[in-house]
Structures are given as structure tokens and as C-alpha cells.
Amino acid sequence: METIFTTERVRPLLVQVREFVQNELIPLEDGFSHNNLSAIIPILDQKREQVKAAGLWGLHLSNEEGGHGLTLCEFGQISEALAHAPFFGHYVFGCQAPDIGNTELLHKFASEELKERYLKPLMAGEIRSCFSMTEPDFAGSNPTRMATLAVREGDDYVINGRKWFTSSADGAAFAVVMAVTNPDAAPHLRASMIIVPTDTPGFKIERNIPVFGEAGEGWFSHAEVTYTDCRVPVSNVIAGEGLGFRLAQERLGPGRVHHCMRWIGNAEKAFDLMCKRAASREIEDGVMLGEKQFIQDFISESRAEIDACRLYVLNTAHMIDTVGVSNVRDAVSAIKFYVANAFLRVLDRAIQVHGALGVTDDTVLSAMYRHERGARIWDGADEVHKQNLASSILKKYGLDIKQKAKELRQFRQMMAAESSL
Amino acid sequence: METIFTTERVRPLLVQVREFVQNELIPLEDGFSHNNLSAIIPILDQKREQVKAAGLWGLHLSNEEGGHGLTLCEFGQISEALAHAPFFGHYVFGCQAPDIGNTELLHKFASEELKERYLKPLMAGEIRSCFSMTEPDFAGSNPTRMATLAVREGDDYVINGRKWFTSSADGAAFAVVMAVTNPDAAPHLRASMIIVPTDTPGFKIERNIPVFGEAGEGWFSHAEVTYTDCRVPVSNVIAGEGLGFRLAQERLGPGRVHHCMRWIGNAEKAFDLMCKRAASREIEDGVMLGEKQFIQDFISESRAEIDACRLYVLNTAHMIDTVGVSNVRDAVSAIKFYVANAFLRVLDRAIQVHGALGVTDDTVLSAMYRHERGARIWDGADEVHKQNLASSILKKYGLDIKQKAKELRQFRQMMAAESSL
Amino acid sequence: METIFTTERVRPLLVQVREFVQNELIPLEDGFSHNNLSAIIPILDQKREQVKAAGLWGLHLSNEEGGHGLTLCEFGQISEALAHAPFFGHYVFGCQAPDIGNTELLHKFASEELKERYLKPLMAGEIRSCFSMTEPDFAGSNPTRMATLAVREGDDYVINGRKWFTSSADGAAFAVVMAVTNPDAAPHLRASMIIVPTDTPGFKIERNIPVFGEAGEGWFSHAEVTYTDCRVPVSNVIAGEGLGFRLAQERLGPGRVHHCMRWIGNAEKAFDLMCKRAASREIEDGVMLGEKQFIQDFISESRAEIDACRLYVLNTAHMIDTVGVSNVRDAVSAIKFYVANAFLRVLDRAIQVHGALGVTDDTVLSAMYRHERGARIWDGADEVHKQNLASSILKKYGLDIKQKAKELRQFRQMMAAESSL
């Protein structure tokens, strides 16, 4: 169903992108076993040249960066179209995570020098990057608890710490690292984001973490990284010292729309495979799977869920575009958990409809599951978003849960202080 | 969250309507026990005068009918606002079911004579009407199976049959009756819609059906009606003989949007009560219900579901307005079951949050449940819509389920014929 | 499916009970409109005589009380069989709530004098009783918060307070009232259970609370009751002063098994009606509702849920019988929310399968819903049981949540004290 959000500007681009995805990328799935995703990177790199030749590279970029200046809401629709070729689409069009997020971040907040050195080749697809925030020893949903330290020595920071789920670190040219620079400041002003080139002595990829049976490599990987006396110039800080948490917030709004629209495109992919299977798999002589109401239930529920999610995300993106992210924080929280869950339900149904084939790597379904089950965890687990959303809602009803939680933390600290006497 | 669908035309109307609902209707809930809804009708009738005085009567009507000529999408937003006062809002503003549906039907399809006689006083709120389609002996979801007959005798139809769930028949001035006029035609061309004044000899309300413990009366009732040799002029047929099924289809598209937007407004009402309770109910000394994550879960899931549903319905209404209902049949099916289920989940959570109070008639919640549990049943049960939606989707994938079902029916008739030899 | 729990002693009783229910009680449903349950009491009272004549009265009673000395596990199976005739079975066999709970309580804990005066006629079905614990102003799930006071004056208590959901107070001979007798004791030792004859001056039924559209009367009602200077002798206290909370706990273990087994029997009733409808309702020529997989899904899920629930409850009852309720508190919590939810799901499916008929009072389904939606609320809401169960489990893993909550309460009291200075 076309939505009200399809502008005249984006409509022809959508046609071009869908055509490219359909003709150039989806055929790559044939016979490809998705248990070793990185095997396909060389072919995807060739496709990138075709995309550039067609003028479709970097559709997320602003006009001055050589893009089309699409709004978040418009690019969201492009992103959905790319996600019809899961794993392939965004990479080939140069707007894959985590690079797209780093691009936006550097574009908005980095110094000219950093832009010249890091942003330019990143936008051109000449290098890749990674984002190093979460630590194994601390719950990722609380960005104010962090052990990685960047201690200032002269004009340098000396960084020590351990990060994990630094996605795509393997082969990246630089990392954006979140580290505590001001340990004595208020919690939300302690950390900074600092660029660390991956050839900096002391930067070490300990391992690509095996995730659901695949450690992966290159872009398709999530590294555990240690920083041991990593020395970088102070000018590598993005925006300024102590602003790490604020930058993280800035990154998250559009980032969640990106994730959500990719999931919606992925969900459409799963839906398409589910319907193809339902229409073509004979289960008894002359009876197709799709004639069974169990399957019809899967299909109808999925259709409704996907369409409702799309409108929810696009309206949220539209509001970000028009009234600013700070006015729609509730919606940004809500779409994150709502879409992630809907997507995983659709995916699960598609797997079920494929029977034994569904659990193999012969279709893209199980790979999607393996790589996206985390959708309900990263960028804030479902539970964290729901708690935040409800707290925000109830505040309007006169119940300030965060204030009470704060008082409680103070009490706990007081108790801890007493008991340590 | 404001949506993209709020036009400049509807925005000031929304403000007025919300104000009226808030100031005039919601206070009526105080101390009102919802186990006898009809007790409040006299008061609502007074409020109607205020609405008329404020120029807000009949917001669903076209300009030439004295309305504001709102699109379906715009009126949907009004309808949601009215539904913040469940049971009261639509009635007071003169756009309550089933009259709104009959108004639309007569406006589009009735002869000038019928309009003059029935539509005009209906629009003015001087009379009420009912719609008599479902029969106790046949599954309502299959409108081609029907036992009520209208036999032509001279210039009259003589109608015999039994209907039920003829909502608001008690006190109505006329019924729109679905009856078989052409039993030998193709199934979809057998029935007609005929106006039967309720003072016609042979029209009898057998009972107001007790629904979830309340038989109700007047507008708040669902009658079982018998038609015994009811004689009405042939000119009482709407649009023409044999068009009953097509009219039913016409009625359903906008009708479903109306239902869905009312449910969304009702859901917002339940949500509001849930949050008020969560913010104000102390469960331990100094601890409010809303501090509990179980409750936060209810609130957050509900917020996301309602907002996604609203956008889904409004986009569907917008498509009906712009490309016509026949191009969005899938969406019309999808919103029906999707929104009904979401609404009932929200309502159930609100009841749970209220504890013992939630099952009483001291709040509007249990009355909403009693009167709206049928949302998943009437106008096509969930299961029927899902089957239709999936069939329509799979047809695009080359599997024609309806065609196979048709062959199967033919086989069954053949078998039945043989076995009866 | 027969279970391992069916002993030789209970098997013949089950046969007799099922036969009686089938032949004498289920026929009463025919043509009975369930929107006025109390209309049937006179007929049920006649059936009671037949039960007594057949030696089946009071199957919950011990041998010395004239019963059969069944274990809780054995009686549970009887209770399920009685619940195949919802609302009728338990009453006719003299083991209806709240009398069964009061019987158990008095039997175990009351003085000989109280037994003679209250228990004897109660067991004989000559009088009815009620249980008055919950207060509208306090969350029922926290029995230590209570405003009703019983002040000792000489040999009397003078009781003042407001209770609600005092089920079956209308027509009862006495109430067991929970009231604070020792306000300065530790929270769990403040309240007592006291017998108050309903003809005591100051005992007033303010109203039978309308619940889901039915205020009811007599046994089928839930009263709001005020106690104004109600004076009863101190000897009316059960077991002893300050033991109210402990008695409540004692009452709850078997009480939950009773509830659960009744719900399972009710669920079987709903299941039976669902299957009958599925097998007999034609939805197209020659096609029965039960041929649709949507309906098959409802039936199969329900079958599995009911059977799993029964085994869970009976095993819990068996453990209560053999190792004592204090050793299976976790299971007692778990069955409460698990069975209540499963039952309500089965019931909802049965309603859905009945279509429009399902929401009427022409079947017992909607009455069951109206009277049992509270199953997830009373005797501890789902959320309370889940919190308690998880806390108990996590304590074995070294996390003492209750202790932390206690510290937190102290902190809050401290803060409150400070802020009031």
C-alpha cells in the first residue's frame, strides 16, 4: 500500500532503487548459503560501482555532500527498499550501519579537519568505520556506567578499556570510541566520543564474537576490542569534551528510524518469501500450503503488522523532520520496540512456513534471524524503552518516576556509604 | 502525537469537539453506573441541543446536507475525539451507528422521495433508524446465505423473516432490511435493501437481546425482530432490486473506518483511565501503581498499539478518499481485525490496572468491554477478514484460493445432488 | 484424558457427580437467559434436596463432619466435575464459595461454641455466609493495609469500616470480617478475623456492586458493606487476636486449588460448547465451522492448555496433601495466575466461535466471562503473584528482593518523616 509519505521527489528514486535491488541484488541470493556472509563482499563491491555509475550512491547524504538532500522520512522509504535485499542492499548503496551513523555524526559535529580526514573517504566508500560504545561488564542500556577511560596527557588522550559489539571493526579504518574523560562531572557529562584510527598502537581486536553460530569477518562481524594505552590527539574528540552522551542521544533518533525502516524492509522480504512458499508448496496432491488457514493467519497478521509499523515509523520520521527529535522522544522509543518485535514475529512465521527449509541457510531467513534477534536488545532493550516511555507518559499524569528513582539512588549510595564505614 | 493527516480544515473543529467532550460529556461519567446505559439518554438529548447551537451537529454530513464536507480521513479524527466519551459522544453529535451508516446509504443511493421522507428527519436527529441484516440461523459473515424473503405482490413487497442484532430497533422509525427478492439469481444478486417503517403491521421486536448481562433499551439495544407478511411499497427498495449485496459492500468500507476510529478513541479513553489510575493509586506506602514495571509494560504497549493503529486507519481513509475504496480493500479488511484486537487488548489492560474496580460498572471500562467485545465478530469476524486478506494477497502470487473454493462448492453440490437421488 | 490422580475412592463419586450434573443441572441451561442468574435459585434449592438424598451433599467435608474425607486433590476433581454446570453445580452440592472457604476456616480454627452456632447450619446449607476483607480504598493485594478497626470495649469489639466485594453478603447470616485489632503490632499481626452476624446493628449492605452489567442479588452478588459501631462479643474472634493475616494465608492455599479446579471445569464447559458449535454450525453449504483451521487452532490450543493446567493444579493439591502448603507456596502462586489466564483464553475462544451468539446471554459463556474476568484480579492479581513467585525463586539464587524492598520502605518512611518536619 502506498502511503501519504511518498513525495514527488522520492517516488522516482524509489523506482530506480527497487529496480536495482530486484535485478542486481536479489539474484545473488540464488544458491548462496548464508552461513558465510562475508564470502559475497567482493561481488557486492562490484555492484557498488554500478550504483555509483547510476548516481544512486549515498542517498542519505545532504546536497552539499553530493547526496539528494532527502528528508529522514524520504530516506526511510529508500532504506526499506534496500532492505528487500537483506545484508546486500545498504552495503551496496553505501549507507550501511555503522558507517551511516558515523557519517551523520561527523557531518554534524566533527571539526573540518576530522571531516576532511575521516568523513570524506567514509562517504566515498573508500574506508569503513566502527562505533565502540558497549562494554561487556556493564549493561549497555545505561550509557552513564562505563569503565573505558581517556586520560589527558599533554595534547593526547591515552585510552584504556574493553569494548564489545564494536560492529564491523574488522577492516575498519577508524573507531569512534566512547570513553570517560571527566570522571568527576555529573554522570551525563563524563564521557566523550573520540576518533581512534585502528592502526593506533594498543588498539586490538581480541576476536570477532561468534553470534548465533557465526563469528563473521570484515563488515559482517562484531568485535571485542581492547584499548591499551591508545594515544590519540585531543583534537580527535568529536564536538567537545563531555559531550559523548549528548552525541549518543543525537545519533539515536535518526538511528532508530534507520533501524526500523531496515527491519520493515526485511520484514517485507520475509513476507514475500512466505507468500511465495505458500503459493507454490504442495502439501497434498493439488493442495497448496497457502490454502491452509494457519498459513493465511500468518500472512494476514504479518501484512497488517508491517503496514501499521511502516506508517508509525514514517510519521515519526516526518515529525523529526518537521518539529525536531526532542519533541517526539516518546515515539522514537515506541517505534524501536514495537517494530523490532513485529519484525521478529513476521520472520518467525516465514521460517515456520518454510518448514525444514526455513531453519537452513539455503534461504536468507535464518541469517536474518541470527543477525537481527538482537534488534530487541541493542540500542536499548525492549524493557528499557518501555520503562522510559511509560515514565514519560506518567509524568504528564503527575507521577515523576525518574525523580523517585533518583531519590532512591541517593538513598542507596547513602546506605552503601554507611555500610562501608 | 499529532499526525500528518490533521488538515487545516479539521484542526479547529477538533479543538471545539474535544472541548465539548471534555467539558460537557466526560463530567456525566461521574457517579454514573454503566449497568443501565439508557438512563442517560434524556440528558444526552439536552446536550444535543447545545451541539446544534454550536454548529457542530452532523459533522459527517456533506456541505449540501448542511455538514462541513469533511473527508472520511478528516471525519475519522472527529470520530476519535467523540469516542473519548464512550457511548455519549457520537450520539450527542448525531453521528451514531447505525444511523450514520443509513444516512450515508440513503444519501448515495435512495430515491429523492425516500430521502425526503426518511433521510431528512434522520439527519436532523428527529427519528432513529436500524439496519436489519443478520439472521440467527446463518453465519453473518456470509451475506449470500439468507432466509428472509421479500415476495413481490403487485406494487408491494411482502416480507417474511427473522433477523437479530438489529441494533437500536427499539424506538427506531424505520429499518433497512436485507431480504431475498430474486432467489434464482446468482448468489450476489439475490438480495435487496428495503425500507420498512417500524409501524408496518407484521414488524415485531421479539426481544432486546441480552448482551453480556444487559438487554438495554432504545438506542442502547440489539433487537431480535420478526417480519411477518410485512407489506411495503416496491418503491421502498434502495437503489434497485438485487443490489443489496453491493450496497452492503459500499456501506462496509467507510463503516469500518468509522468503527476503527471509534475504537481508537475508546482505546484512548481506556488508556487515559489506566494512566490516571497508575499515577494515583497507592499500593504500598509511598509507592504508586505506575512505578511497577508490569503496569509500565501495559502502558507502553498500549501507547504504541494505539498510535500505530490510528495511522493505519487514517492512511486507509486517506486512500479511500483519494483512490477509492475498491483499490484498498485489503487495507479495509486488515484494519478491521487489527484495530479491534488492539483495542480490546488495551481495554483489558486498563481493566486489570483498575483491579476490582475494573470489573464493576463504576467506570466505563466494563461497559466498553461488554458492548465492544463483539468488535472481533460483527462486520466480519477476525477469521473471515484474515482469510479474505490472505486470499487476496496470495492471488498475486498465482494461487487463486477463491476459484478453488468455488470448484469445491460445485463438487459438494454435485455430491449432494447425487446422494439425494 | 484420565490422570494419575484419580484414586479408587474418588472414581465412583466422580461417576455419580457427573451423571447428576449431566442429567439434572445442564438441562436447566436450556432457554435460561444468564443475565439474571438469581432467578434460578429456587430451582437449585430443589435440586439440593436430590443431592442430599443421593448422599452427595458436602463432598468437601471431612468424615467426622459427615463428608467423605476426600483429600484436596480428590475433591479438586469433584469440583471440576461440578463446574461443568457453571454457577449451578457448586451451589447445588453445597460447596459454593465463599461458604466452602468459611467452612474450612471455622472447622480448623473456630471455638466449639462458634462451630455449633455458625458452622453446623452452614454445612447443612441452612444458612449462607460471606467473607469481608477487601476495602475499596486499599489495594486488595496487600492485606496489611486496612482501615477497618475493631476496638475492644469490655467483652465486645466495636467495628467500624467499609468493605467491598463481600461476595454473597446479600442474604447471608453472618460475615467473617477482617479488621485491625492491634494497630501497633507488626504489620502482619495487626488484624483479626471476627464473625459478625448480619443482623448486628450497624451492619449495612450499601449496594450490590454492579459487575459487568449485573448487580445480582442473593448468592449471586458482591456487596459493598459498611460496619458502623457494630458490636460483637470478643469470643467471635476466630483462632485469636492478631491471627487474621495468618488465617488468610491458611485459607488461600486450598482456596486457590478450589478456584483453579472450578476454572478448569468451567473451561471444559466452554470447550464443550465450542466443539458442539464447531461441529454443528454450517457456514457455507455443506461446510461446518470446525473444518476451518482457525477454529481447529482454538480447539487444539484449548485442549492442551486445559489438560496441562489440570495436571499442574492436581499435582499441587497432591503436594499440599502430602507435604503441606508451606512447602509448595511457589506452586500455589503459579497455578493461580497460570490457570486463570488459560481459562479466560479458552473462554474467549469459545465466545469467538459462537459469533454473535457468543456475546449474548443465550449461552452461559458471556455470564462466565462477566463473573470470572476477575479471576486475574482477586486473591492476588496476576502481577502480584508473579512478583512474589519470582522473588521467591531469585532468593535461592542469592538475590533477596523482599529484603531490599523492606529497606526501601524504611527509607521512604524516613524521608516522609523528614519532609513532614
Next chain:
Amino acid sequence: METIFTTERVRPLLVQVREFVQNELIPLEDGFSHNNLSAIIPILDQKREQVKAAGLWGLHLSNEEGGHGLTLCEFGQISEALAHAPFFGHYVFGCQAPDIGNTELLHKFASEELKERYLKPLMAGEIRSCFSMTEPDFAGSNPTRMATLAVREGDDYVINGRKWFTSSADGAAFAVVMAVTNPDAAPHLRASMIIVPTDTPGFKIERNIPVFGEAGEGWFSHAEVTYTDCRVPVSNVIAGEGLGFRLAQERLGPGRVHHCMRWIGNAEKAFDLMCKRAASREIEDGVMLGEKQFIQDFISESRAEIDACRLYVLNTAHMIDTVGVSNVRDAVSAIKFYVANAFLRVLDRAIQVHGALGVTDDTVLSAMYRHERGARIWDGADEVHKQNLASSILKKYGLDIKQKAKELRQFRQMMAAESSL
């Protein structure tokens, strides 16, 4: 919670088994990355010797086979205990699938010669076996549709066909192959089970199928196998020609109990990890994950689901032991889908509670998911079991769905025949 099913005979065995699992197997999980399961086989083979030394080998075997002659219900409890060490337990104790199923099959139905040659070394753990039934081109849930042919030539069968999901074929000594021997017989009498040694010319493992990112090897694998002119003696048929389908049925009853009890043990494992994490993971200073009600909800729901499932399966096993599998087919269908779904829900919650760690292979959780998502598919998908169960139930209500389906098949064949004229 101990259940009523724990006999005096099995109680001491359970103690021994649990101790071994706890002390010898669970420590192997430490630091083991579950993305390459076969790496641990050499260590597990050492543990097997300890098991044999302790007299705990082959606890599923009858007394005459050197086992303990446990009932199915008793062994089910052992199986659950073994599954606390997922992947390790059953293998180390010599009762892993598919060998346990083949053992039962050969024990009951094979000739003495086949027993001597294949069963004996299989029971001793000297060889492994596989079971070759499902074909990629046919829905596995319909065992009467099959393309693999075994054509008799003299005293040999010559077998041709393609199978997949022939689990553990890699390294197996022989396969039990389902093949059509009597193509003209009634559908259920066409196929036979035949032993094919894997060194038979023409037996070829085409690949170990990558499943959720892991192709595996050895015991941990699912092969796609081709049979090309595989020649085996006619005496390799088990039980007799045409009995393949009946043997498959025989295999399935106990097989489903085995699966279910393994899943329940696996679910307990996931539950245990979930609780450990909840009790030890600090999410804010001084606040543990388990203090959050979202997590408490997960824990409580899981506790109830697992305990209800266990009782349901054990009661079913008990009925198989006492009244025979043919009298409890409905329950055997029901536990299959009911337990598989409950297990996967528990597992999903455990993953969620672990956050990012949960999707890695650093815990056993994601490996369990990858290897057991198929639980809802193999041995009959959920949908097939539900359809069968509902059909069986509704037959008692007078609706014979299978008969109608049969008539429909005949019609379709008739139509197909006509259209091919």
C-alpha cells in the same frame, strides 16, 4: 517441584545422573564457544567411559539389554536431567537421538540377525546410526508422499532417492531408510524401513546442511543424502515390507516423549541461566536485573510453563506405559506442539535477559535456539498436530473432517483426471 511420577526406582538414579551432569558435564561449558559443537566430541567420548564405569550407560534400555528396565515415564525424568547439559548429556549417557529411536525400533521389530549386527554395537556406543525419512521435495508432515524407491531385484533392494535432514549421517555406520517398496498398495502400505550401511556403494552424503549458520559435522550435523542404485539384501527390511508407515507411527509416540522431556530439561537449563543472570547482573549501582518486574514476569511465566509441561508429558508417558500409545494419540499430538512452543518461549526470554551476551555463542542459549527452533517443525509441524488433534476431537462431536478431506481428495483426483483428458 517434585512430581507424583517420581518412583522409588528412579529416585536414586536421578540423584546419580544429576550429580554426574553437574560435576562432569556442566563445567565443560566454561569458556566453550558453542559455534563449533563438534569440537567437544573427543572430551564427551572420555566422559562416556566414566558413565559406563558408573553403571549409568544406556538408561533407556530394557533389563535384558543390560539397562534398568525403566518405564517411559521414568526414563523421561532421566532424560530431563541429562538435558540440563544441552548437547552433552544424552550423548555421554548413550541415549542420544537418533540412535535412541533406532535402538527402540530395532529392539522391537528387527530380526535377530539385524539385531546382532546393528543393534548390539549401537547399544554399546561402538557405532552411530541415522534415520533417513524426509525428502526436500515433499512436505515432511505427510509421510505417504515419498519419491525414494526401493525396487526388488532378486534378493536385493535397489534404492534410489534423495533425503535430507538425515541427522548425524556424517560418521554413522548405517542408515534406516524409508523407501517405497509397494507403489501400488494403499498409501499407508507403500513404504518400508530398510537398513543401509553407509559404506554401501551409492550412499553419498551430499553435504551437511548449514542450519542457522552451522553445518556441523559428525553427530552434530544434518545431512542431505543421495541413494544411487544402493543395493542391500532384502533381509535388511525391518519388520516386513509395507510396514514403514506403521513403524514410523510406533517410533513417534515414545519419540515425542523423548523430545519433550529433553526440551523440558533444556528449558530448565535456560531458566537456570536466566535466574543466575537476573540475580547477578547489576544494571544500576546496587540494582540487580532481577529486581525489575519485566524480568520477574519472564521468570514467573517460565516457571509455570515448564512445570505444567513436565506434568503434561509425564502423565502422557504414564498413560503410554499403562494403557498404550494408541489410547493417548491426542495427548501425544498435544504435548508435541505445546511443549515445543513453551520451551522456545522460555529460551527466548533467557536470551533477552542476557542482553548482548545472549546472542553470542559464549552461552549455550543461542546454540540451543539454533538447534531447536526446528522443534516446532520436525516430527510434524505445530499446524499439522493441531489440525490432527482438532479433527480427532471433533469426530467425537459427529464431524468427521478426515472423511470429508478424503472425499475431497477423490474429487480432486477426478478433476485432475478429467482435465488431463
